[in-house]
Amino acid sequence: MSSYRLTAPAPGWTTTTDVVVVGSGVAGLTVALNARKAGLRAMVVTKAMLDDGSTRWAQGGIAAALGPGDTPEQHLADTLVAGAGLCDEEAVRTLVTEGPDAVRHLIATGAAFDQDADGEILLTREGGHHRRRIAHAGGDATGAEISRALVEAVRSDPGVELIEHALVLDLLTDADGHAAGLTLHVMGEGQRDGVGAIRSRAVVLATGGMGQVFSATTNPAVSTGDGVALALRAGAEVTDLEFVQFHPTVLWLGPDAEGQQPLVSEAVRGEGAYLVDADGVRFMVGQHELAELAPRDIVAKAITRRMEQRGTEHMYLDGRHFGAAMWAERFPTILASCRSHGIDPVTELIPVAPAAHYASGGIRTDLSGRTTVPGLYACGEVACTGVHGANRLASNSLLEGLVFAERIAADLAARSRAGDLPERTVDVAGARAAHAVPLLAPESRADVQRLMSRGAGVLRSAASMAATAAGLAGLAADARTHATEEKPADPRVETWEATNLHLVATALVAAAALRAETRGCHWREDFPERDDAHWRRHVVTTLAADGTPVGTVEPQ
Numbered sequence: 001m002s003s004y005r006l007t008a009p010a011p012g013w014t015t016t017t018d019v020v021v022v023g024s025g026v027a028g029l030t031v032a033l034n035a036r037k038a039g040l041r042a043m044v045v046t047k048a049m050l051d052d053g054s055t056r057w058a059q060g061g062i063a064a065a066l067g068p069g070d071t072p073e074q075h076l077a078d079t080l081v082a083g084a085g086l087c088d089e090e091a092v093r094t095l096v097t098e099g100p101d102a103v104r105h106l107i108a109t110g111a112a113f114d115q116d117a118d119g120e121i122l123l124t125r126e127g128g129h130h131r132r133r134i135a136h137a138g139g140d141a142t143g144a145e146i147s148r149a150l151v152e153a154v155r156s157d158p159g160v161e162l163i164e165h166a167l168v169l170d171l172l173t174d175a176d177g178h179a180a181g182l183t184l185h186v187m188g189e190g191q192r193d194g195v196g197a198i199r200s201r202a203v204v205l206a207t208g209g210m211g212q213v214f215s216a217t218t219n220p221a222v223s224t225g226d227g228v229a230l231a232l233r234a235g236a237e238v239t240d241l242e243f244v245q246f247h248p249t250v251l252w253l254g255p256d257a258e259g260q261q262p263l264v265s266e267a268v269r270g271e272g273a274y275l276v277d278a279d280g281v282r283f284m285v286g287q288h289e290l291a292e293l294a295p296r297d298i299v300a301k302a303i304t305r306r307m308e309q310r311g312t313e314h315m316y317l318d319g320r321h322f323g324a325a326m327w328a329e330r331f332p333t334i335l336a337s338c339r340s341h342g343i344d345p346v347t348e349l350i351p352v353a354p355a356a357h358y359a360s361g362g363i364r365t366d367l368s369g370r371t372t373v374p375g376l377y378a379c380g381e382v383a384c385t386g387v388h389g390a391n392r393l394a395s396n397s398l399l400e401g402l403v404f405a406e407r408i409a410a411d412l413a414a415r416s417r418a419g420d421l422p423e424r425t426v427d428v429a430g431a432r433a434a435h436a437v438p439l440l441a442p443e444s445r446a447d448v449q450r451l452m453s454r455g456a457g458v459l460r461s462a463a464s465m466a467a468t469a470a471g472l473a474g475l476a477a478d479a480r481t482h483a484t485e486e487k488p489a490d491p492r493v494e495t496w497e498a499t500n501l502h503l504v505a506t507a508l509v510a511a512a513a514l515r516a517e518t519r520g521c522h523w524r525e526d527f528p529e530r531d532d533a534h535w536r537r538h539v540v541t542t543l544a545a546d547g548t549p550v551g552t553v554e555p556q
């Protein structure tokens with residue numbers, strides 16, 4: 001049994017399946033569909049509606065060596081460069097060699113990618129790719145199309161049971177420590193209402209990212225890092241958490257804006273928009289030879305520095321010279337999004353600031369998606385397969401979700417054939433012996449986000465992270481005090497999410513404080529250089545006996 005669990009009522013109902021998949025993005029739905037092909041019963045549990053994860057929001061596309069002259073070797077080389085010395089080369093090789101077929105399988109499932117007049121998939125280029133290898137759908141609506149196709153496929157497969165509006169709480173294990181199901185809270189009516197338990201032969205976490213740990217993020221509201229928090233409580237290893245990719249230009253919606261904020265795509269800068277401060281100074285010129293088109297991390301860092309120097313919360317993007325026709329033809333989505341927030345990019349500067357975009361780290365897995373807890377798998381953004389290293393190459397994440405989902409299903413199928421996936425016996429009542437973590441009040445969510453954005457965002461230092469860690473420890477102490485004074489926060493979705501966010505934030509800050517160098521998307525103001533001699537290794541995080549996350553540097 002896990003030694004820690006979220007405070008929650010005892011399960012009032014139980015159901016059974018072969019494989020329970022948590023999350024309904026590209027990763028979770030692909031696992032479920034492939035597990036079905038292997039003859040396993042699958043149940044998909046998802047926090048909101050089926051298409052409410054990050055997958056639906058993906059704009060750019062999906063990278064795979066599909067074009068003439070491109071090869072997996074070239075895709076591998078580009079991915080390794082982006083990963084800044086920390087990619088697992090075998091994992092990347094798996095991604096790039098199995099990627100093209102995984103995209104073809106997705107097309108066979110029903111996803112319609114943009115094609116030329118001869119029916120060939122149109123491929124574009126993105127930062128860091130030396131070839132045109134990004135397949136896209138509906139122009140900039142790739143994720144929406146992938147989500148549509150996968151949702152349609154699972155909905156028409158009677159062997160996949162879907163439970164929407166259900167927040168998964170904790171893992172259940174059997175006497176051997178093998179994953180044997182999970183506890184969850186269903187926000188519904190009827191038999192499966194409230195806290196219940198699902199017994200299963202294996203559990204797959206596909207819960208997506210953790211962008212909501214920061215005040216500003218491109219991630220949707222469901223991206224609260226629940227999978228990583230659950231895995232830590234279950235005793236799993238989590239790795240590379242410090243590597244958070246920040247998107248440099250997200251529409252700034254005001255000082256009190258929290259949560260998901262609209263992207264102003266790199267393509268706007270690609271077409272010639274400038275970054276300026278309030279005085280109209282183009283501050284990227286002279287910072288990098290590519291000015292506004294420097295790599296994302298450089299631009300995010302320069303914007304943040306300028307904001308700190310000027311004491312402001314945003315910079316501006318100037319695309320007024322495009323004119324009305326070009327805005328309408330080339331960037332209709334962004335134009336509409338800006339206008340819906342009262343900004344007209346045709347005549348006005350667009351206020352922009354960096355925001356958390358992608359978690360390169362996550363629950364550590366092998367090439368079959370197995371975590372360090374037997375029977376527990378992780379897939380998609382929640383996992384750390386080793387393919388991204390210290391920074392993700394653009395458009396590799398949807399591909400990772402597809403490729404490793406297929407591998408997890410193949411592993412489950414092989415285990416099933418070999419008789420290595422038996423029914424598990426789990427004592428649901430006994431699982432309650434695990435230590436119940438006191439819950440944070442719902443308003444702590446915003447406190448966690450503010451602390452993280454202030455001290456553990458784009459620019460980090462020992463001092464900023466010590467302040468963040470102290471603030472986070474204070475929130476945990478308040479929760480403990482309230483619990484002992486018999487005024488604990490009620491167990492409900494908002495308090496469970498706040499508690500998960502807090503655990504993930506604490507783990508992230510501990511890892512980032514440990515890594516005393518600058519590498520990939522981790523920028524330390526006090527250690528501005530990459531230090532291969534000491535730091536070409538991973539930080540692995542687990543929960544200590546007292547329930548706090550502890551990072552250790554993996555030996556070389």
Ligand SMILES: Cc1cc2nc3c(=O)[nH]c(=O)nc-3n(C[C@H](O)[C@H](O)[C@H](O)COP(=O)(O)OP(=O)(O)OC[C@H]3O[C@@H](n4cnc5c(N)ncnc54)[C@H](O)[C@@H]3O)c2cc1C
Binds near residue numbers: 049056208227
């Ligand atoms: C704005 C934006 C643009 C992007 N553009 C691209 C791009 O062009 N190309 C690319 O490759 N990548 C892109 N990405 C990244 C990519 O979209 C994600 O990494 C990927 O979709 C993650 O897929 P996933 O299946 O792992 O998770 P998600 O799609 O995020 O799904 C996670 C699922 O888990 C569920 N869940 C979470 N917690 C719980 C819980 N406790 N209980 C039950 N269910 C839970 C959620 O509700 C959701 O269904 C972009 C991301 C964003 C936000």
